[in-house]
Each structure stands twice: as structure tokens, then as C-alpha cells.
Amino acid sequence: xxxxxxKPKKNEAAVAATDQILVAQGIKKSFGPKQVLKGVxxxxxxxxxxxxxxxxxxxxxxxxxxxxxxxxxxxxRVLLKGQVVSEGRPENHVxxxxxxxxxxxxxxxxxxxxxxxxxFPHWSVIENVMSGPRYVLNKPLEECRAIAEETLKHVGLxxxxxxxxxxxxxxQQQRVAIARSLAMxxxxxxxxxATSALDPVLTKEVLRVxxxxxxxxxxxxxxxxDMDFARDIADRVIFMEGGYIAAQGTPEYIxxxxxxxxxxxxxxKG
Amino acid sequence: MQPQVLQRFLTATGNTLLLTLLxxxxxxxxxxxLALMRSSxxxxxxxxxxxxxxxxxxxxxxxxxxLVYFSLAQLGVHWGTDLLTFDAFYVGVACLAGNYAAYxxxxxxxxxxxxxxxxxEAALSIGMSERQSFFRVVLPQAFRxxxxxxxxxxxxxxxxxxxxxxxxxxxxLTVAQSVGKxxxxxxxxxxxxxxxxxxxxxxxxYLGKYIENRLKARGMPELxxxxxxxx
Numbered sequence: 001x002x003x004x005x006x007k008p009k010k011n012e013a014a015v016a017a018t019d020q021i022l023v024a025q026g027i028k029k030s031f032g033p034k035q036v037l038k039g040v041x042x043x044x045x046x047x048x049x050x051x052x053x054x055x056x057x058x059x060x061x062x063x064x065x066x067x068x069x070x071x072x073x074x075x076x077r078v079l080l081k082g083q084v085v086s087e088g089r090p091e092n093h094v095x096x097x098x099x100x101x102x103x104x105x106x107x108x109x110x111x112x113x114x115x116x117x118x119x120f121p122h123w124s125v126i127e128n129v130m131s132g133p134r135y136v137l138n139k140p141l142e143e144c145r146a147i148a149e150e151t152l153k154h155v156g157l158x159x160x161x162x163x164x165x166x167x168x169x170x171x172q173q174q175r176v177a178i179a180r181s182l183a184m185x186x187x188x189x190x191x192x193x194a195t196s197a198l199d200p201v202l203t204k205e206v207l208r209v210x211x212x213x214x215x216x217x218x219x220x221x222x223x224x225x226d227m228d229f230a231r232d233i234a235d236r237v238i239f240m241e242g243g244y245i246a247a248q249g250t251p252e253y254i255x256x257x258x259x260x261x262x263x264x265x266x267x268x269k270g
Numbered sequence: 271m272q273p274q275v276l277q278r279f280l281t282a283t284g285n286t287l288l289l290t291l292l293x294x295x296x297x298x299x300x301x302x303x304l305a306l307m308r309s310s311x312x313x314x315x316x317x318x319x320x321x322x323x324x325x326x327x328x329x330x331x332x333x334x335x336x337l338v339y340f341s342l343a344q345l346g347v348h349w350g351t352d353l354l355t356f357d358a359f360y361v362g363v364a365c366l367a368g369n370y371a372a373y374x375x376x377x378x379x380x381x382x383x384x385x386x387x388x389x390x391e392a393a394l395s396i397g398m399s400e401r402q403s404f405f406r407v408v409l410p411q412a413f414r415x416x417x418x419x420x421x422x423x424x425x426x427x428x429x430x431x432x433x434x435x436x437x438x439x440x441x442x443l444t445v446a447q448s449v450g451k452x453x454x455x456x457x458x459x460x461x462x463x464x465x466x467x468x469x470x471x472x473x474x475x476y477l478g479k480y481i482e483n484r485l486k487a488r489g490m491p492e493l494x495x496x497x498x499x500x501x
Contacts, residue, residue, distance in 0.1 A: 068395055070391050070394065070395065094311075100399065100400065103394075104397050104398075104399060105397075107394060107395055107396065107397045108396075108397035111395065111396070112395040114388060114391070114392065114395075116386075116388055118386070118388040118389060118391065118392035119392075120389065120392070120393075120407055120411075121411065121488070122407075122410050122411050122414065131393075131396065131398075131406075132396040132397060132398075135398060135402055135406060136396060136397040136398055136402075137397075164488065166488060177392075180392075180396060181395070181396065183396075184396055184397060
């Protein structure tokens with residue numbers, strides 16, 4: 001897909017802020033004998049848009065899931081706003097209550113959008129969006145409704161608020177999923193191949209929402225296979241290969257200079 | 271049919287309904303508890319649940335009724351206590367509920383497994399606890415998709431409730447036999463009992479179909495329970 005629009009313009013305050021908001025240090029993750037992440041270090045600055053690229057199986061989605069603790073990594077640690085929120089544990093480790101609470105704290109601040117939307121089908125669109133503020137933040141019902149209204153308007157779907165989410169198109173479902181994450185006012189948003197399950201037309205409407213968020217200064221990490229979008233939206237591109245970060249830099253540096261041979265191969269295949 | 275005979279049949283129908291309507295909710299709740307125990311990673315929870323489910327599914331309901339009603343009472347006599355002698359109706363409810371709980375447990379387990387793991391992950395990703403993600407997101411969805419098989423079991427239980435006639439509970443079959451014998455018209459009274467059973471089970475059947483179709487229309491996953499049902 002070719003994006004013709006120019007890179008989203010961020011508000012000045014957001015761009016000026018460069019403090020590290022999410023930091024991963026030495027993340028190593030194995031599935032049984034197979035080591036998928038072999039020591040990944042990454043620091044995400046406030047209002048920065050990072051795009052993670054790499055061939056299938058290089059560990060990009062796993063890394064994103066480790067950041068949100070949906071996968072337990074074995075070594076390393078994750079810091080949120082300078083505070084250690086999780087550390088490596090053995091693969092079959094059963095989290096203690098304190099660790100679970102820490103994970104909840106992390107997830108309240110780090111939203112995640114999945115490839116397959118994962119909307120809750122037993123709730124309407126607005127109930128999906130209200131679920132976080134209502135059950136996690138324990139806000140009053142009226143306030144939850146107001147938050148849901150605001151975020152649904154933000155993604156352009158307020159008119160669908162009473163609908164059954166399964167009746168919406170894929171693009172609309174993904175926008176509701178984004179709204180559900182936004183309703184928690186996260187510090188960082190993670191997008192795990194958020195448009196891979198969508199056709200080009202539906203992809204466009206989701207990308208538009210992501211571009212708007214970038215323009216507003218939302219800190220984001222995106223795993224995507226859409227090179228044009230990556231080049232267009234990213235402040236920094238991370239290229240992963242074989243469980244490592246093989247290269248990182250501006251989109252121009254990664255796409256034009258192709259600093260490691262893997263990028264060349266990856267871009268030619270893509 | 272004479273009014274007093276009809277009256278007896280109606281009372282018996284009430285008892286059959288009461289037996290079923292008390293036993294089934296108990297079976298569903300106990301079945302859920304067993305399903306959760308069996309899915310637990312703690313062996314001290316999963317092992318007793320597995321043993322219970324296999325033993326109950328591997329023995330006939332009729333034998334279970336005899337064991338609980340007669341054998342326990344006999345044991346009580348042996349130990350010099352009447353604490354193990356129970357009212358036939360409650361034994362009927364307990365046995366029906368206990369027996370069906372083993373089958374409901376497998377239905378619940380299949381239902382919980384049918385929910386995409388992305389649902390749990392999505393709930394966790396917005397900051398819900400494991401408990402919240404289970405009770406607010408996974409369980410309500412699983413419960414919806416197990417409704418059709420549970421209604422099938424409700425119909426099966428309605429019919430199986432006639433087994434409690436062997437311990438003397440005044441339900442439809444007991445009354446049909448009793449009235450039939452006193453009037454030398456056992457066959458006719460059994461037909462009447464069959465009509466009453468049919469009148470009770472048909473609405474449940476259509477309710478189950480209606481719910482199943484609605485769930486299908488909403489795209490909810492279907493359960494495949496070929497190896498679960500044994501009634």
C-alpha cells in the first residue's frame with residue numbers, strides 16, 4: 001500500500017519531550033529449547049513512534065508481548081517511566097500476587113492492539129470501550145460512558161456505539177479495539193500487526209487512526225509488514241533478525257542505506 | 271380420564287418438574303466447579319475432579335440411586351445412626367445432580383476451551399486481573415455456547431428422572447404404574463405418562479434449537495461434544 005500523505009506533524013511539546021517512557025533491557029525469551037529473543041535492549045522515548053520490522057519468526061511479536069507481559073521472558077527487565085515493572089522469570093514460573101499486580105499496573109499504562117481485534121462479543125461496542133475504565137479503573141458509570149463517547153468519536157465510530165461488535169467490518173472492529181485501549185489513557189500503545197488481517201481498504205481506515213494518534217503525540221510501538229506505512233509514520237525503525245535488534249535508525253537510514261544484509265534480503269522479499 | 275386420575279398425573283408432573291428444576295441448576299454449578307478443578311494446574315484439585323467424573327460417568331445412575339438410598343441407610347443401621355437415611359426425594363435430587371454434574375463438567379470444559387485465548391489476553395491487556403478476565407470475559411462467553419448442550423441434558427434429565435421411581439419418589443412413571451395396576455390398564459397409563467413427558471420435553475427442545483440458531487447467527491463457536499455425551 002502506498003501512503004501519499006506526509007509524515008504526521010506532532011505538537012511541539014510532545015516532540016520536545018524525549019524522556020524514556022518504556023525501557024527493555026536484555027530481554028531473553030525461550031519457548032522450550034528454542035530461544036526466540038536473545039537479548040533485546042530498547043528504550044522508547046515519549047511521543048516517539050517506533051516501527052519494528054523483520055522477517056517472520058524473528059521475534060518481533062514475541063518482543064511486543066513480553067513488553068506487555070503477555071509472555072513471560074526469562075532474562076532481562078522492563079522499566080516503565082524509570083521504574084522496574086517486571087523482571088525475567090523461569091518459563092513455567094507461576095506469578096506471585098505481587099507480580100500479578102505489577103503486571104496489571106504495567107498493562108494499565110501500556111495498551112495493546114492485536115491482529116485479530118479480540119473484541120468482547122458478549123458486549124456492545126460501547127461496553128467494550130467502557131470495560132477498562134469501569135472494571136479496571138473503577139470509575140463511575142457516567143464517567144465511563146463519557147470516556148467511551150470521547151474515544152469512539154476519536155476513532156470515528158460513535159454512531160456504532162450500541163452495535164454488536166461482530167456486525168462491524170474488520171476495520172471498524174480494529175478501530176473499536178484501538179478505542180478500547182485508548183479509553184485507559186495509556187502512556188504507550190503497542191500495535192501487533194494491527195492491519196494484517198484487513199484488506200487494503202480497511203487497512204487504510206485503521207492506519208488513518210494510527211496516524212492521528214501519532215500526530216497527537218501518542219507513544220507507539222508498531223509491528224507491521226507495511227513498509228510504506230512504516231517509512232511514513234516512524235520516527236525510528238527497528239530491524240529485528242534472529243532474536244536480536246540487528247539495526248535501528250531513522251526510516252531513511254534503514255530503508256535507503258540498508259545497514260545490514262538482512263534488511264536488503266527482507267526488503268527484496270517484501 | 272377421571273378428574274382424580276388427572277389430578278394424580280398433574281401432581282406427579284409437578285414432582286418430575288421439581289426434581290429436574292432443582293437438580294439441573296445444581297448439576298450445572300457443580301459441573302462448572304468440577305471443570306475448573308479438572309483444568310487446574312494443581313494436581314490436588316485436578317485429580318479428585320478427574321476421578322469423580324470418570325467414576326460417575328462409568329457407573330449407571332440407577333446403581334448410584336440404589337447405593338445412596340439403600341446402601342447408605344444400611345451402613346447407618348450398621349453404625350447405629352439414622353444420619354445416613356435420607357428422604358427419597360432429596361436422594362433423587364442429589365443423585366440426578368451429582369450424576370449430571372459429571373457430564374456438565376465436560377461440557378463446561380469444552381465451552382471454556384472453545385473461547386479464543388485472545389479474549390483472555392485482550393482482557394489482561396487493558397489491565398484486568400486473571401480473575402476479572404475469567405469471570406467477566408471468558409466465562410460469560412463460554413456459558414452462552416454451552417446453553418444448547420445444557421438444554422439437551424435438561425431434556426435427558428427430565429426423562430431420566432423416572433429412574434427415581436425405584437426409590438419410591440412419586441413422579442410420573444410411579445403414578446402411571448400405580449394407577450395402571452389399580453385399573454388393569456398399565457399400557458394405557460404408560461402412554462399417558464409418555465404424553466406428559468413429551469409435553470414437558472418438546473418446549474425445552476424448541477427453546478434449545480432457538481437459542482442454538484441465535485448463537486449461530488451471532489457467529490459464536492459451536493461445541494463438538496461427541497465424546498462427552500453418554501446419556
